Amino acid sequence: MSTDRPSGSEEARLTPSQTIGPFFAYALTPRAYGGAELATGAMAGDGVPGERIRVAGVVLDGDGAVVTDAMLEFWQADAQGRFHATGNAGFTGFGRVETTTEGGYSIETIRPGALPGSDGAMQAPHLTVSVFARGVLTRLMTRIYFSDEPANQTDPVLALVPAERRDTLIARRGEDGVFRLDIRLQGAGETVFFEA
Amino acid sequence: MSLIYPRESAAIHPANASPEYKSTLKRAPSQPLVMLPHSLSETTGPVFGHADVSELDSDLTRRHEGEPIGERIIVTGRVLDEDGRPVPKTLVEIWQANSTGRYVHVRDQHPAPLDPNFTGAGRALTDSDGRYRFVTIKPGAYPWGNHHNAWRPAHIHFSLFGPSFLSRVITQMYFPGDPLFRYDPIFQSITDENARARLVSRFDIEATEPQWALAYQFDIVLRGRNATPTEEPHEH
Numbered sequence: 001m002s003t004d005r006p007s008g009s010e011e012a013r014l015t016p017s018q019t020i021g022p023f024f025a026y027a028l029t030p031r032a033y034g035g036a037e038l039a040t041g042a043m044a045g046d047g048v049p050g051e052r053i054r055v056a057g058v059v060l061d062g063d064g065a066v067v068t069d070a071m072l073e074f075w076q077a078d079a080q081g082r083f084h085a086t087g088n089a090g091f092t093g094f095g096r097v098e099t100t101t102e103g104g105y106s107i108e109t110i111r112p113g114a115l116p117g118s119d120g121a122m123q124a125p126h127l128t129v130s131v132f133a134r135g136v137l138t139r140l141m142t143r144i145y146f147s148d149e150p151a152n153q154t155d156p157v158l159a160l161v162p163a164e165r166r167d168t169l170i171a172r173r174g175e176d177g178v179f180r181l182d183i184r185l186q187g188a189g190e191t192v193f194f195e196a
Numbered sequence: 197m198s199l200i201y202p203r204e205s206a207a208i209h210p211a212n213a214s215p216e217y218k219s220t221l222k223r224a225p226s227q228p229l230v231m232l233p234h235s236l237s238e239t240t241g242p243v244f245g246h247a248d249v250s251e252l253d254s255d256l257t258r259r260h261e262g263e264p265i266g267e268r269i270i271v272t273g274r275v276l277d278e279d280g281r282p283v284p285k286t287l288v289e290i291w292q293a294n295s296t297g298r299y300v301h302v303r304d305q306h307p308a309p310l311d312p313n314f315t316g317a318g319r320a321l322t323d324s325d326g327r328y329r330f331v332t333i334k335p336g337a338y339p340w341g342n343h344h345n346a347w348r349p350a351h352i353h354f355s356l357f358g359p360s361f362l363s364r365v366i367t368q369m370y371f372p373g374d375p376l377f378r379y380d381p382i383f384q385s386i387t388d389e390n391a392r393a394r395l396v397s398r399f400d401i402e403a404t405e406p407q408w409a410l411a412y413q414f415d416i417v418l419r420g421r422n423a424t425p426t427e428e429p430h431e432h
Contacts, residue, residue, distance in 0.1 A: 010284060012280040013240055015416045016386045017209045018368040019219075021353065023301035027291030027317035028355065033300070035317065038248055038289075054363065062222035069303075073362050085242040094242035118233035128237045128361055135219030137210040137385050141232065161230055185223045193225050194232035195203070196363060 016145075017139060018131040022069045026192055029098040041097040043074065043109035045090025050079030050110030055144060055179045058103045066103025070133035070146070073097065074107055076126070077193060081113030107128075111146065117156040124151035124158070131183060131193075135175030141194045144181055147172045161192050168192050199420040201234060201362045205278060206419065209383035217381040218342050223384030235364065244287040246321065252318040256292075266295025266315035266333030270411040271369070272403055274326040275348040275356065277420040283363075288357040288416075290364025291328060292316045297350075301325035306338050331409065338375060349383060358418035369414045371398045390427040 020035040026033040031040070044052065055177075059067040074095040079081050084093055095107050098165055131140040145152055147170050152158055158166050168191045171179035183191050212224035232238065257263055271290075275283040293299045293316065300315050317336075320328045333351045350369040358364065370383065377383050377392075386392045394417075403411035416429035 012276060012278050012392065012417055013209055013391070014205045014278065014393045015365065015367055016388075018353075018382060018385075018395070019217075020355075020366050023293075023299040023304055024298045025290060025352065026315065027289060028266075032302075033315075038244065039242070040286075063221070064227070067223070073364075074225055074388075075237070077237070083236060092242055113236065118235040123235060123237070126237070129400055130361075130364060132224060132366055135221075135223035137212050137217070137220065139364065140212070140225065140281060142360075143237075150250070157232060157235075160232075163313055165227070181299075186226050188261070189224055190227050190391060192227070193229050195206075195229035196201075196232040196238055 008015070013185045015082060017137060019134060019137050020071060022134040024071060024132075025098050029096060033124070034092040037096075039092070039096040040093050041095055041105070041107040043076075043091070043093070043107055048078075048091040048110055052108065053111050054108050055181065056104065056106040057098050057171070057180050057182040059105065059183045060103065060134075061184065064187070067103050067133055067185065068099055068103050068133060070130060070136075071131075073126040073130040074104050074109070076109065076112040077115050079110050079113050081115035087119075111118050120157060121154070121156045123150065124149050125153040126155075126157075128177050131185070133185075136185075140148055140185070141196055142183065142191055143194070144179075145170045146179060151191070198423040199239070199277070199359060200423045201239070201360075201419050202278075202421060204208050208386065208388050210387075210392040214278060214381065214385040217385055238361045238425065239365065241357055244321070245285070249287065249319045249321050252329070254318055254330050256314070256316060256318045256330065259315055260313040262313045264294065264311050264333050266311075266314075266408040268331065269334050270329065270331055270405065271352065271414060272329040272411060273397075273414040273416060274316060275328065275416045276326055277323045277358075277418055281422075282322070282324070283322045283358055284322055284326055285324050285387060286359070287357050288320045288322065288328045290332075290352050292332065292335040292352040293338055295333050295336050297326060297336030298369070306340070308336070334371070334384050339345065342381060347376050347379070349374040349380050352417065353363070356418060358417060359420060363418040363420050365418060367416075371412065372396055372399055388391045
């Protein structure tokens with residue numbers, strides 16, 4: 001058998017990440033190309049129990065310019081704080097959107113419930129978020145919390161974040177009922193990203 | 197089975213601050229990352245199945261009226277965890293340029309022809325042995341604006357989920373012996389030479405189909421180790 005590199009020794013070493021690049025949409029978010037979408041920003045079908053919410057914002061770069069070629073993925077528990085990996089009555093907890101030509105994103109889902117953290121302390125309701133984009137070589141991980149949740153005060157993950165930066169993880173509810181949070185990749189007001 | 201995700205393994209991923217790749221300059225976070233404990237939010241993830249993927253999705257050469265122009269190839273391999281065990285029934289999504297180096301994407305400005313018989317997007321689920329298989333055409337290299345005379349080596353984009361949010365990865369597969377490797381800041385953003393080599397597929401004469409298509413093997417290792425190793429039996 002012809003091989004260009006030895007197999008075996010490297011077999012179980014991680015495959016490194018590379019950027020998603022600018023041209024993913026026709027495969028990963030292919031609505032405009034007539035493709036079947038794996039997931040969208042409509043994360044909860046009719047009849048999924050829970051408070052229906054909309055979360056929206058803009059993705060910005062270090063110059064404050066809108067990022068029009070990012071893909072965001074969302075992962076969340078249901079209203080009772082449980083995960084439904086294979087889907088249950090129209091809710092998998094997974095959403096995927098590309099940013100618009102204005103850098104915007106928007107999802108419609110149900111408000112997640114509180115759930116236990118790694119040390120048993122309860123975590124406040126939150127969304128887990130992946131940011132992929134041209135110029136992002138390794139996926140950026142962040143979270144979205146909700147401004148009207150008293151449990152934010154005792155959340156074990158927010159407690160790890162410097163107090164002056166916590167606001168970058170907390171979506172604020174506007175008068176229109178929409179939770180808003182911009183994602184700033186770099187610079188003033190830079191979003192907190194995690195290493196996990 | 198319960199998996200753990202050692203943080204050390206992830207150190208081989210490229211730093212987002214990789215200034216030779218110009219798009220990182222305004223997009224790489226400048227603040228240190230905050231260490232996140234692994235809770236259910238991270239150790240769970242979406243699961244996809246046959247409702248999401250059809251058999252046809254893995255053959256990128258049979259999605260239009262005619263066959264695409266280019267060198268037909270088979271791309272196959274196994275998805276493994278860090279213990280070398282197969283990751284079965286996991287979703288693999290791919291996308292790529294056509295044989296001229298042109299993407300279907302509306303924003304691709306490269307003045308090379310589109311192929312009406314090639315879109316360049318595919319999906320597959322791994323089998324019980326962690327194996328996936330795509331039929332496609334070999335993508336072309338293409339120029340980009342990163343620096344004077346910048347060219348991307350031919351590549352296929354891969355997107356994988358694995359068992360959890362932590363195992364999620366998007367990467368690119370390259371072809372053996374590409375002379376553009378040394379000039380490509382995206383490939384070179386991985387500083388460990390051995391880690392870079394893991395993104396290079398290998399030609400596989402065994403998987404080649406006579407009179408029909410050459411084959412390339414590309415194995416993918418996702419984060420995740422068995423929390424309770426079983427190599428050594430314990431007597432209590």
